[in-house]
Amino acid sequence: MIPAKWDRRIRRANELASTYAFAVQGLNFYSRVATFQKSFYAEIDKALGASPKSSAERPVRDELDLFLLLPNLSPFLSLIQQAAPPQLAQAASALAQKGSAAWQRTIENFWHGDAELDLNAQPADGQFGVDPAGENASDSALAWIFLQPYAEYLADHREPLQIDGTPSTCPLCGAKPVAGVLRSEGDGARKSLVCMLCAHEWNFRRVVCPSCGEEREPQMAFYSAPEIAHVRVDVCDTCHTYLKSIDLTKTGLAVPVVDELATIPLDLWAREHGYHKLQINILGV
Ligand SMILES: [Zn+2]
Ligand SMILES: [Zn+2]
Known part of the structure; x- marks a missing residue:
């Protein structure tokens, strides 16, 4: 089942684009990304929908179904090339040319690594910077946006978690x-x-x-x-x-x-x- 949240997000982005002139480009880009993410979520649901809910104790990032994810990366990168701001569009085009071994590495680095740190190493507004290891943080950003529906699916299909206190990072996946x-x-x-x-x-x-x-x-x-x-x-x-x-x-x-x-x-x-x-x-x- 596809939760209504995707349609709510897309509708809200279109609504705000007509009110906030300063954000039109960003919201139009987001609206296209969310439309992709919605159908990707549906595909994940089709593949994994029959599995039982995961235990609340199991960290979301313990799971990574590359067999399911990788075939969807190429259409995602095409969309980003068409719809994203220039820097991210260029990164998508460069990554698209690298082929599946590099795609897998990019996905795994983000999923298992300190990718949020890389993402935040930004030199200027609206640009993803270069992290201390010299990797292009745009690749982390691409992996992040691509993996959001998968992470959401895993989070949505977990037993409820009892949390002690109020952690400052996500109790399910550890992200900020x-x-x-x-x-x-x-x-x-x-x-x-x-x-x-x-x-x-x-x-x-x-x-x-x-x-x-x-x-x-x-x-x-x-x-x-x-x-x-x-x-x-x-x-x-x-x-x-x-x-x-x-x-x-x-x-x-x-x-x-x-x-x-x-x-x-x-x-x-x-x-x-x-x-x-x-x-x-x-x-x-
Ligand atoms: Zn502080
Ligand atoms: Zn999370």
């Missing part, structure tokens, strides 16, 4: 959060974080930095802009990291991963004020 989410609870709001890879959402304490663990209130602040009132920038003045949170108590229609991508002016503001992002998004922002 790409956004925060605020939902109403009683008179206030509760916060959760959304995983950059498997999109799992887990509860998190409201005033604590997911990067360094800071919890002294004067060090933690948030900023928002009147034009984008439902998204705020949560900053930490101890480690100078920021992450955006989508406030669903203000706009129930928001879809966190999409609204995160669309609200580029908040990233520009944060960078201008000396904060770096805990986890860049698929637009390299």
Whole structure:
């Protein structure tokens, strides 16, 4: 069964593209990526749908079905070449020419490695940089976007996990959060974080930095802009990291991963004020 979340994301991207002129290109790209990811998810479901749910204890990244994944990489790279911003499109074209041994290596390096670190080694907005080992971080970005539906599928087909405390990385796959989410609870709001890879959402304490663990209130602040009132920038003045949170108590229609991508002016503001992002998004922002 294909969860409705894919259609919700695509619809939201198209909706926001007509409101936020500054994000049209990024949202159009995302909309095409999400359409691919939806059908890839369906294919994974067809192949694995008969298997029983995995145990909650088994880390998502213990599984990697290359037999299922590899045949889908070539169509994915073609799409990226057509639809992505230039740097990522060029990386897709270079990777497409390298053939299946290199494809497998790229996928395995991302899945088993410290790929999030590579992804965040960015020289400038909108570009994936070069990691300390000299590998092109665009390859990590390609593997990341490609593997998202697979990771989501594995996360969606696990027994529920009992979590102790509030971890700052994803309890299912170990990746970093790409956004925060605020939902109403009683008179206030509760916060959760959304995983950059498997999109799992887990509860998190409201005033604590997911990067360094800071919890002294004067060090933690948030900023928002009147034009984008439902998204705020949560900053930490101890480690100078920021992450955006989508406030669903203000706009129930928001879809966190999409609204995160669309609200580029908040990233520009944060960078201008000396904060770096805990986890860049698929637009390299
Ligand atoms: Zn995850
Ligand atoms: Zn911090």
